[in-house]
Amino acid sequence: MEFFNPALKENITFVRPAYFIISGFVGIPNIKYYFVFLFFIYIISFIGNMAVMTVLIVDHTLRSPKYIAVFNLALTDLLSSSALVPKVIDTFLFNHRYISYSNCLTYMFFCFTLLSMQSFNLVALSIDRVMAILYPLHYQVKVTHRIMLSVIAFFWILTVTVVLIAVGLITRLSFCESVVIKSYYCDHGPVYRLGCNDVTPNRGISRLAPILILWIPLVFILGSYCCIIYTLSKITTIQGQVKAFKTCIGHISLIAIYYIPIIFVFCFGTTMQVNTRIISLSLTSILTPMLNPIIYVFQTQEIKDSLKKLLKIKARAKIGKIGQSLLKAPKTLF
Template sequence: MELFNSALGKNITFVHPAYFIISGLSGIPSINYYYIFLFFVYIVSVLGNTVVMVVIYLDHKLRSPKYVAVFNLAFVDLLGSSALVPKVIDIFLFNHPNIPYRDCLTFLFFCYTCLCMQSFNLVALAYDRLVAIIFPLHYGVKVTHRFMLSLIAAFWVLAISAVLIAVGLITRLSFCESVVINSYFCDHGQIYRLACNDNYPNYVLSCLYPVLIFWAPLGFILLSYLYIGFTLSKVATVQEGLKAFKTCIGHLLLVAIYFTPLLVTFTLMEKIHPNARIINLSLTSVIPPMLNPIIYVLQTQEIKESLKRLLKIRRKSKITMAKSIIM
C-alpha cells in the first residue's frame, strides 16, 4: 500500500486512525439470539462445504469441469464464512468493536473477495449449464478441465485485483473525525464516507463495483436461462424441456438465494430501516454458504450417489478391520 500511495505524491500525508469501531448491530433488541443463529449457520456452513469438497476430491467420477466450479464455490463459501462470522461474533457478542486500521482493511479484503467470487462462480456454473443444454455434442470440447480452471483462475485474479484497488484507495483517505462504521463488518461504502479529504475516486468505485459484482453477473445468468428456455421451446418437446431444466434446478436455487435479498435491499434502500438493511445484508453474506452445499447434495444425483459409495466403502473397511482384529 505504501507503493500505491507513493504514486500519488511523495509529500502527501494521510491521517490513518489507530482503529475503527464497528457498530452496525449494536442496540438492536434481542440481538444476542441472532449471534447464536450466526454460530449455528457457521457450523453448518463449515461442515456442509467441507463434505462437498471432500466428496469431489475423493470421487474420481466427480472430476468433470462442472464440479471444478462446484468445488471452488464450496471453497469460497468456506473461506468467506470463516473470514466473516467468527469476527462478527467476536466484535458484537464478546464486545470487541475496536478493530485496528490494518486489520480492518484485511477484513474488508477477504469479505469482498469472497463476495465477488460467489457471484462469479455462479456465472461459471451458468455457462456450464448453457453449453451442456444448448450444445450437448460439443460440451466435451467447449467446457474442458483446462477451460474451467482458466475461467475460475481469471475470476480470482479479477476479484482480487478489484478489491485491492478498493483497499488501495482507502489508504489515501484521511479520517479526522468519526471512526464509527455503521455496518456489521469493515464495509467499503461506510468507510470512505467517513473520510475528511477527497473521496470521489472511492465514490466512483462504489458505483462501478455493483455493476461488476452484481448486475453484470445477474444479467448474464438471466440471459443464459432465457436463451436456454427459448431454444428448448423451439427444438424440444415439453417433456424433454422439463428434463433438461431439471439439471438446472440446483443452480437456479443458488442464484435465487444469493441475488434475491440483494435485489430487495437495493430496490428498497431508502424505504427500509437501517437496522433491517444491515441484518438483511448480513444474512445475505451467511445464508448462501450454508444452503449451497445442502442444495447440491440434495439436488445433484451424482453427489448423492458418491456419498453413498464413500459411506459404503468406509463401512466395509471398518468391518474388514474389525474382522482382522478378531482373527
C-alpha cells in the first residue's frame, strides 16, 4: 500500500489506529429485533440464491447467455449478503463493535465490490434483453457465451479496480482524533471523513465511484429500454408487443428494487437522521439479494419449470427410499 501512502516513503509521522468502533444505531430501543429480522432475510436470501444457482447448474437446458448473467447475479447476491449480514449481526446483536484497522479495510473492499457488482449485473441482463428484442433473428450470433462472459469479466475487473483504489487511498490518511464510524459497517465515506490530513483524493474517488458504478449503468439501462420501447412500437399487433414486453418484466422489477431506494437515499440522505439513513441503506443492501431470486423464479417460466422438475425428482427419490426401507424391514410376527 506504499503506492497510496507517500507518507511511508517520506517517513512522515501519521497515526494509524489499532481499531475502529462501529457506532451504528443510536438511541433506538429494542434494536436487537431488527437484527433478528435481518437474520431471517439473510436465510431466505441464501436459500433463494442457492436454489437459482443449483437449478442453472443442474438443468442443462438453461445454458443460454442470459442465464450466465442470471447465475452471476445470484452468485453476487449470495456473496454480498454473506459478506455483510453475518458481520452486522455479530457487531450489533452480540455487541462486537470493535474492528481492527486491517479487517475494516478488508471488510470494506469485499462489501463495496460485491454490492457494486449488482448494478453491472443489471447492465448485463439489459444487454441480453435489448439484443433479443432488437435482433431476434440474429440473437444467438450477436450474444454468445463468450461475449457474455467477456462482458461480466470486464465488469468484475472495473469494479475491483475502482474499489481497490478507494480502499487503498484510505491508507494515506492519519486518524488522530475519532475512530468512531457512524455507520453499520466499515463504510467508505464515514471512514475517510475521520482523517486528519488532506482527504481531497478520497473525496474525489467517493464522488467518481457512484458515477462509474451506479449512474452510468443506470443511464445505459434506461437508454436500452428506450430502444426496446421504440422497437416494440413498430410491432403491428398488441399481442406481439405484450409478448415481447413480458420478457422484460423480471428485469424491470430488479431495476426498480435496486435503484429506487438508492435514488431516494441519495436525494434525501443529507436531510435524514443518522438512524433513518442507516436503516435505509441496510435494507437496500440486504432486501435486494433476497428479492432477486424470488422475482426470477416467479417471472421466468424456464426457471420455474426446472425448479418444479427438480422438486418432483427429489420427492420421487425420497418416496422410493421410504418404499425400499419398508420392503427391507423385518415383518412382525403376531
